[in-house]
Amino acid sequence: MDKGKDNKPHIGIYGRRNVGKSSFINALSGIDVAIVSEIAGTTTDPVKKSIEIFGIGPTILVDTAGIDDFGELGTKRIQKTIQTLEHIDAAILLISNNVFDSFEQKLIKEFNNFDIEYIIIHNKEDLEKLRDETALKIKQFSKAPIEICSIKKSQNIGEVIELLKITIPETSYQKNTLLGDIIQKDSIVMLITPLDSEAPDGRMILPQAMAIRDVLDNNAVNIVLRETEVETFFEKTSLLPDLVITDSQAFEYVNTIIPKQIPLTSFSIVYAHMRGPFEEYVNGAQKLSELENGDKILILESCVHQVSCEDIGRFKIPNWVRKFSGKNLEFDVAAGLSAIERPIKDYQLVIQCGGCMITRKQLFNRLKPALEAGIAVTNYGIAIAYMNGILDRVVEPFLKEQINSNH
Known part of the structure; x- marks a missing residue:
């Protein structure tokens, strides 16, 4: 499936109506990407803006409606704003005119509930400066950093960016390593990449591309081939890889042809180890x-894509689970970050994809209701390995500190 990369850090911009949220986004991006108006409530539904922030990199800013909206429609807008908390990595709470009261305090409680790091900015400093008593009131309620800013005069934007750099969780914006903790310099890594109907034309799916780059970044050696060429490789060379990573769907076949002394895992499992609740x-x-x-099983796909008969989440995994269990089961699928239709307690098991299209924070928030309810969660690759009786083998590489090169 062709996966555009959307695992950039997501920063939510929150505050009352007319505190300057849209102007703030424009100031950060350096261009007018958000509609600005003196009329309160110009921003209705949350809107994502993709920008590049120097020192952080590609970033998604989420512009939200005012938390002090009112009326039936306003209540719905606030609900939409609160729902964005499941998807962001860090937050900026904008205030102005020294107003810090119940709306802001309630939102901060929601930040804490979702374990979201945040900063507080007193905007429109050119009109009214932050008073000492307001700063004291904020500090009594929150330990978050406070910055003053005047968006119209572009004051202190640099300081805001520096605060963001230390506020956003490190793994959200700095380069993640898939393999750095399990391979070393000169390791030989074989990457088995089947090309079925879901593989993008002329490209590779994100975990495969990331693995190739990660091997290079760790000064190791890539061997990239399709599953149909693995036997030929071993017939024509005596070279033994230090690690083999395959597509999880090829586990049954690959497990039989890779010598048992060679560590074996999959792209999905490697990605789950880097980003997900691996032990769970x-x-x-x-x-x-x-x-x-x-029993009901929930399949969580982090991407939205065109469905085919070879779709792993919607067809293959449900069929494999039914065959493995011998039971009559119900499956629901939630794609992207869409709402889950049933109450989470209706499910006996949640199976999450690798999560390459969302941030680590988004993935954990996606799984949080199930984990808190004591519902079993697992991952595509780990589930497939378990059903093939090779789970111990494919998680073994992560039980060792690093795979030693034999060369």
């Missing part, structure tokens, strides 16, 4: 052996 995924796979007739 591994433990949750056991639920596949405990399913009963009528």
Whole structure:
């Protein structure tokens, strides 16, 4: 599937109506990407703006409606604003005119509930400066950094960006490493990349492309081939890779032709180890052996794509789970960050994809209701490995500090 990269850090911009949220976004981006008006409530639904912030990189800014909106429509807008908290990595709370009261305090409580790091900015300093008593009131309620700013005069934007750089969780914007903790210099890594109908024409899916680059960044050696060429490779060379990474769908075949002494895992599992609740995924796979007739399973896809008959989440995994369990089961699929239709407690198991299209924060918030409810969660690759009886083998590379090169 062709996956445009959307795992950039998401920064939510929050505050009352007319505190300057849209102007603030324009000041950060350096161009007018948001509609600015003196009329309160210009921004209605949350809107994403993709920009580049020096020192952070490609970033998604989420412009939200005012938290003090009113009326039936205003209440719905506030609900939309609160829903964005599930998807952001950091937040900026804008205030002005020394107003810091119940609306701001309620929002900060929501930030804390979602473990969101945030900063507070007193905007429109050119009109009314932040008073000492207001600053004291804020500090009594919150430990977040406070910055003053005048968007119209472009004052202190640099200081705001510096605050963002230390506020956004490091793994959200700095380069993540897929393999740096399990390979070393001169390791030989074999990447087995099937090209089925879901593979993008002329390109590779994101985890495969990231793995190739990560091997190079760690001064190791890439061997990239399709699953149909693996046997030929071993027939024509005596070279033994230090690590083999395959598409999870090829586990059954690849496991039989890769010598047992060679560590084996999959792109999905590598990505899950870097980004997901890995231990919970591994433990949750056991639920596949405990399913009963009528149980409901939720499939979480982090991307939105055109569905085909070879779709792993919608067709292959449900069919494999039914065959493995021998039970009559129900499956629901939630794509992207769309709402989950049933109450989470209706499900006996949640199976999450690799999550390459969302941030780590978004993935954990997506799984948080299930984990808090004690519902088993696992990952595509780990589930497939478990059903093929090779889970111990494919998680073993992550139980060692680093794979030693034999060369």
